[in-house]
Amino acid sequence: MTYVRNAWYVAGWEQDLAPEKPFALTILGDRLVIWRSVSGAVHALEDKCVHRFAPLSLGRCEGEHLRCMYHGLLFEAGGKVAEIPGQDLIPARARVRSYPVVVRHSWIWVWMGEVEAADPALIPPAVGFDDPDYILGCGFLDYQAEARLINDNLLDFSHLTYVHAASFGAGPEFAASQPKVTPLERGVRVERWLENNHGSGNRKSEQLIDGWSSYDFLLPGVLLMWSANYPAGTAKRLNYAPPPMEEAIAGLNFTSQAVTPLTDKTSRYFFSWGPHRQFGDDAMRDHMMGIAGMAFAEDKVMIEAQQRVIDTTPAQDVMPTAHDRGVTLFNRLVEKLSDAATIKRREAVG
Amino acid sequence: MTYVRNAWYVAGWEQDLAPEKPFALTILGDRLVIWRSVSGAVHALEDKCVHRFAPLSLGRCEGEHLRCMYHGLLFEAGGKVAEIPGQDLIPARARVRSYPVVVRHSWIWVWMGEVEAADPALIPPAVGFDDPDYILGCGFLDYQAEARLINDNLLDFSHLTYVHAASFGAGPEFAASQPKVTPLERGVRVERWLENNHGSGNRKSEQLIDGWSSYDFLLPGVLLMWSANYPAGTAKRLNYAPPPMEEAIAGLNFTSQAVTPLTDKTSRYFFSWGPHRQFGDDAMRDHMMGIAGMAFAEDKVMIEAQQRVIDTTPAQDVMPTAHDRGVTLFNRLVEKLSDAATIKRREAVG
Amino acid sequence: MTYVRNAWYVAGWEQDLAPEKPFALTILGDRLVIWRSVSGAVHALEDKCVHRFAPLSLGRCEGEHLRCMYHGLLFEAGGKVAEIPGQDLIPARARVRSYPVVVRHSWIWVWMGEVEAADPALIPPAVGFDDPDYILGCGFLDYQAEARLINDNLLDFSHLTYVHAASFGAGPEFAASQPKVTPLERGVRVERWLENNHGSGNRKSEQLIDGWSSYDFLLPGVLLMWSANYPAGTAKRLNYAPPPMEEAIAGLNFTSQAVTPLTDKTSRYFFSWGPHRQFGDDAMRDHMMGIAGMAFAEDKVMIEAQQRVIDTTPAQDVMPTAHDRGVTLFNRLVEKLSDAATIKRREAVG
Structure with a gap:
C-alpha cells in the first residue's frame, strides 16, 4: 500500500x-x-x-x-x-x-x-451539511478493491462515456474531449468546458448551453467538484477560463467525495451531492442521489472486477492514455510524499 | 498445475x-x-x-x-x-x-x-448434437477441485462399485474385474467385457447378456465412451475382442465428457449422454440424464472431499493399485507432453 | 500451534x-x-x-x-x-x-x-452423565479462534466482571480480588473465597454467604470446577482453606469443560454443568444452562474478536497483569511439555 x-x-x-x-x-x-x-x-x-x-x-x-x-x-x-x-x-x-x-x-x-x-x-475544504448554500444527500459504499483504483477512476472522467452511459448519460464526445489538468500542491485540478450542448443527467437543458465543471482531487483521496450551466458562448467568451459561479444560469451543484483505504484490498467511499439552494430543492437532491446511487454502483462493479483481474493475473505495467494525465500526476505526488514520510522517519531513527 | x-x-x-x-x-x-x-x-x-x-x-x-x-x-x-x-x-x-x-x-x-x-x-471426436445417430442430454458441473483428480476418477471405473452403488448400480464383481487398458498416442483406451449378467442402470436386461463398454480418455481430459449389450456368449466367441457396434442388441449409447481446469483448484466438467436412436428415445435419454445427475453429484462429493484432505494434510505419495494402470499411463503422458512444451519454449528462448 | x-x-x-x-x-x-x-x-x-x-x-x-x-x-x-x-x-x-x-x-x-x-x-476426572450425584446439561460451541485463547480465558476469571456482567453477574469486587493459584503436575488449581455477599447467578442468596469455588485446569485444556455457598464466616473460620464439600448449604454444582484445538485457528469447546442432586433439580439445571448459553456466547464474541485483532495487526508481546498468574503457569507447562515431546522425538530419530 x-x-x-x-x-x-x-x-x-x-x-x-x-x-x-x-x-x-x-x-x-x-x-x-x-x-x-x-x-x-x-x-x-x-x-x-x-x-x-x-x-x-x-x-x-x-x-x-x-x-x-x-x-x-x-x-x-x-x-x-x-x-x-x-x-x-x-x-x-x-x-x-x-x-x-x-x-x-x-x-x-x-x-x-x-x-x-x-x-x-x-483538511480539504469539503462542503458539509453546515453549509447553508447547498441541499445535500449523502452515503457511502464499501469496496472490495484497493483505494488507488477508486482514486484512478475519479481522476479520469472519460469513463463516464462507457461506465455511466446509462446513468450520468455522457456521450462519445465527452470521452473524445480533454479537460484542463493542473497540478496543485496537494492534488490535481481538473476543469472542463463542454460547449454548445443540451447537458445530461441532472443538468439536462432545453436550450443549448455551455457546461462547466471543475474539481480538485486532493490528498489523501478527496474529490471536491462544482458544476453549472452557462449560456452557450460563455466558454469562448471567457477564452475557456473558469466562469464566475454567480453567473451560472442552471444546474449549479457541489459534490464532496472521499476514498478511504481500509486494508490493502478494501476501501470505503464516502460521498455527498446536491444542488445549490438557488437552483434546486429537496426533490432535485433526491433525484440526483438516485442517479448517483446508480452510477456509483456501476463504478463498483467495474473496479471490483478490475481488482479481481489484477489479483489473479501476472503483474503488468499499465499502458497510460492521453486521459491519464491527472492519474499520473496524482500518483506521482502520492509516491513522492509517501517516500518523503519514509525518509523523514528514517532520519528520525538514524 | x-x-x-x-x-x-x-x-x-x-x-x-x-x-x-x-x-x-x-x-x-x-x-x-x-x-x-x-x-x-x-x-x-x-x-x-x-x-x-x-x-x-x-x-x-x-x-x-x-x-x-x-x-x-x-x-x-x-x-x-x-x-x-x-x-x-x-x-x-x-x-x-x-x-x-x-x-x-x-x-x-x-x-x-x-x-x-x-x-x-x-480435437477429440466427441459426439455432439449434430450427430444424427444419438439422442443426447447435456450439462456441466463446477468442481472445487483440481482437474487432475477428476481425470483420475474417469480413468478408473472401479469406483462405480462404491461411489455409484446407488446410481449406476455396479456390484462388487465389477471392481473385482480388470478392464483392458491400452496406451494411445494422446490418451488411453479402456475396454471391458462384463459377461453373463443382467446389466445395470440404463442397460438392465431380463435375459443374460454380455455387456461391453469402451472409452478413450484423450488429452487434455476428454472421455468418449460407447457401451452396449450383446447376447451372452459374445465375449467368449470374439475372444474378448471389441464387438462390432451394429451387432448390439440393446443399450447402445454414447457419452462425451470433458474436464477443463479453470484454476489450480477449480474445474468445470462438461458431459452429454444418450441412447442410439435405434435403442432409445427422448424418455430414455431423460432417464439416463437422471441417473447421470445423481452419479456425477456422487463423484463431486467424493472428489471435493478428497481435495480438501489433500489441501489440509502433509503431502504424501499415492499408493497405486492394480486398477490404476490407466491413471498412471495417462498421467505419465501428461507429464511428458507438458515437459516437452516447456523444453520447446526454453529452446525458443535460449 | x-x-x-x-x-x-x-x-x-x-x-x-x-x-x-x-x-x-x-x-x-x-x-x-x-x-x-x-x-x-x-x-x-x-x-x-x-x-x-x-x-x-x-x-x-x-x-x-x-x-x-x-x-x-x-x-x-x-x-x-x-x-x-x-x-x-x-x-x-x-x-x-x-x-x-x-x-x-x-x-x-x-x-x-x-x-x-x-x-x-x-484422563482428567471429569463429571459425566454416569455420575449419580449431578444433574447435568451439556453442549459445545465452535470457535473461529485458537484454543490457547480459550484456555487463557478460562485461566483468568477476572473477565467475569466485564465479559459476563449481564450473565454470571459478577461485580467489580470480583475482579479486584485475587484467587489462590497453585501449580499442579499437569495443570493449575484456582481457588477462591468470596466472603460475605449475596452470591450471583445461580447461587444468588437472600442471606449473606461465603462463596467458594475451585477449579483445576488440566492438560490439554480441561476445566473441572465445583462451587458452593457456605455460611458467612466460613472462609475466615477455615483460615481460607478449602471447605468440605458436604458442609455446603446451597448452590453446590459442577462443571466440566474441554477445549479442543481443531486447526491452528479453530477450536471446539465442550461443556457440561449442573447442580448437585441435593441442591437442585432438572429445572435448576435448565436455568443454569440458560445462563451458560448466554455467558459462553459472550466469551465467543470477545475471543473471536481478539483472534481477528491478533491476525490483522503486527505481533506484539502481551502485557501480563496480576490476574495472569494462572495463565502464565499453564502456558509455561504447555511449552515445557511440548518441548519435551519434541526432544524425545528428536532422540528417537537421532
Whole structure:
C-alpha cells in the first residue's frame, strides 16, 4: 500500500457517530476504535488492548475514558491506561497509540501519520451539511478493491462515456474531449468546458448551453467538484477560463467525495451531492442521489472486477492514455510524499 | 498445475453462447473472454484490458470488435487495439493475447498453447448434437477441485462399485474385474467385457447378456465412451475382442465428457449422454440424464472431499493399485507432453 | 500451534456417536475419522485413505472394519488394509495411523501423541452423565479462534466482571480480588473465597454467604470446577482453606469443560454443568444452562474478536497483569511439555 500517511482520512459521517457507541474502523491497515464521549468530543485509539489484544471497540465508555471489556483495563482518550483491575501499579508501557481527530464539514477526519505534523489546515475544504448554500444527500459504499483504483477512476472522467452511459448519460464526445489538468500542491485540478450542448443527467437543458465543471482531487483521496450551466458562448467568451459561479444560469451543484483505504484490498467511499439552494430543492437532491446511487454502483462493479483481474493475473505495467494525465500526476505526488514520510522517519531513527 | 497446454480445451456448450454476450472463463489460470459476434464467429481474448486491466468480459460487442467498457478501448478479434478514445496514436504494445477457437461437436474448443501448434485435427471426436445417430442430454458441473483428480476418477471405473452403488448400480464383481487398458498416442483406451449378467442402470436386461463398454480418455481430459449389450456368449466367441457396434442388441449409447481446469483448484466438467436412436428415445435419454445427475453429484462429493484432505494434510505419495494402470499411463503422458512444451519454449528462448 | 500432543483430547460427547456413522473431526490439525462399530467399540483413524487420499469418514462400516467408499479399500480398526478390490497383494505400506481412544465420563477421548505413552490414567476426572450425584446439561460451541485463547480465558476469571456482567453477574469486587493459584503436575488449581455477599447467578442468596469455588485446569485444556455457598464466616473460620464439600448449604454444582484445538485457528469447546442432586433439580439445571448459553456466547464474541485483532495487526508481546498468574503457569507447562515431546522425538530419530 503506497499511501500518504501524513494526511487527514475520512472515517465517517459525523451524524452517524452516536455518543458512547465506540465503533471499529480499519484505515491503512491500522485498526482504530473511534468514539464520541458524553461531552461530545471524538477520539481515536488503536483498537487493541495492550494486555491481551482484545478490541477496545467492544469496550464501554466511562466519562472521557474507554474501558476494555475483556479484563477491565481503563484507557484515557490519549491512550494511557488509567486503571488495571486487581493491581495498583500501571506499567509505563501500558498505553496504546492515539490518533488526532477533527470533526469538520460533517466528516470525521483522522490523521494517520506523525502526530506532530497533524495540521488541521490540511483538511480539504469539503462542503458539509453546515453549509447553508447547498441541499445535500449523502452515503457511502464499501469496496472490495484497493483505494488507488477508486482514486484512478475519479481522476479520469472519460469513463463516464462507457461506465455511466446509462446513468450520468455522457456521450462519445465527452470521452473524445480533454479537460484542463493542473497540478496543485496537494492534488490535481481538473476543469472542463463542454460547449454548445443540451447537458445530461441532472443538468439536462432545453436550450443549448455551455457546461462547466471543475474539481480538485486532493490528498489523501478527496474529490471536491462544482458544476453549472452557462449560456452557450460563455466558454469562448471567457477564452475557456473558469466562469464566475454567480453567473451560472442552471444546474449549479457541489459534490464532496472521499476514498478511504481500509486494508490493502478494501476501501470505503464516502460521498455527498446536491444542488445549490438557488437552483434546486429537496426533490432535485433526491433525484440526483438516485442517479448517483446508480452510477456509483456501476463504478463498483467495474473496479471490483478490475481488482479481481489484477489479483489473479501476472503483474503488468499499465499502458497510460492521453486521459491519464491527472492519474499520473496524482500518483506521482502520492509516491513522492509517501517516500518523503519514509525518509523523514528514517532520519528520525538514524 | 501440470497440464498439457498444447491441447484443445472445452470452454462451453455452443448453444449456451448467445451472440454479443461476452462471457468470462478462466482456463489453466488464464482469464479469457469468449464471445460470438453478430456474424456468428466465436473469439477468445485475454480478459484484461491492456490499459488498466479492466475485464473485457464486461465489454460491449461492436460488429466483429469488442469494446472495453471502462475507458472505451476497442479491440479487434485478433487482440489488436483499433481505437483509444481521446488519442489518435495506437501504441505497438496495445494488444492482448488471442486464443485459437474452434466450434465442433457442439463444444467450443480453445487452444491454450503455442498458436502455431493449434491443429484442429487434434480435437477429440466427441459426439455432439449434430450427430444424427444419438439422442443426447447435456450439462456441466463446477468442481472445487483440481482437474487432475477428476481425470483420475474417469480413468478408473472401479469406483462405480462404491461411489455409484446407488446410481449406476455396479456390484462388487465389477471392481473385482480388470478392464483392458491400452496406451494411445494422446490418451488411453479402456475396454471391458462384463459377461453373463443382467446389466445395470440404463442397460438392465431380463435375459443374460454380455455387456461391453469402451472409452478413450484423450488429452487434455476428454472421455468418449460407447457401451452396449450383446447376447451372452459374445465375449467368449470374439475372444474378448471389441464387438462390432451394429451387432448390439440393446443399450447402445454414447457419452462425451470433458474436464477443463479453470484454476489450480477449480474445474468445470462438461458431459452429454444418450441412447442410439435405434435403442432409445427422448424418455430414455431423460432417464439416463437422471441417473447421470445423481452419479456425477456422487463423484463431486467424493472428489471435493478428497481435495480438501489433500489441501489440509502433509503431502504424501499415492499408493497405486492394480486398477490404476490407466491413471498412471495417462498421467505419465501428461507429464511428458507438458515437459516437452516447456523444453520447446526454453529452446525458443535460449 | 504449541500444544501438548501427549494428552487426551475430547473429541465429542459419547451420546452423539451413533453406531456405524463415521464422523470426521480435525484435532491439532490431524484429520481423524471416528466411528463406533456394531459391537459398540469406538475407533479413530487418520481420515485419509492410503490409496488416493479420499476421506474414510465418507466410508461404510462393515463389522469392525471401515471401507473407503472411493475405490473400496477395507481398513481394520487398527489401520491396516485388509482388502484391496481387484488385487490380492496387500503392500506393507497399506495402512493409516490409528489413534488410541477411550470413552469415559461421557466424553470420547483421543490420544494425539506417541502411542506407547497413551496412559488412560492421564484422563482428567471429569463429571459425566454416569455420575449419580449431578444433574447435568451439556453442549459445545465452535470457535473461529485458537484454543490457547480459550484456555487463557478460562485461566483468568477476572473477565467475569466485564465479559459476563449481564450473565454470571459478577461485580467489580470480583475482579479486584485475587484467587489462590497453585501449580499442579499437569495443570493449575484456582481457588477462591468470596466472603460475605449475596452470591450471583445461580447461587444468588437472600442471606449473606461465603462463596467458594475451585477449579483445576488440566492438560490439554480441561476445566473441572465445583462451587458452593457456605455460611458467612466460613472462609475466615477455615483460615481460607478449602471447605468440605458436604458442609455446603446451597448452590453446590459442577462443571466440566474441554477445549479442543481443531486447526491452528479453530477450536471446539465442550461443556457440561449442573447442580448437585441435593441442591437442585432438572429445572435448576435448565436455568443454569440458560445462563451458560448466554455467558459462553459472550466469551465467543470477545475471543473471536481478539483472534481477528491478533491476525490483522503486527505481533506484539502481551502485557501480563496480576490476574495472569494462572495463565502464565499453564502456558509455561504447555511449552515445557511440548518441548519435551519434541526432544524425545528428536532422540528417537537421532
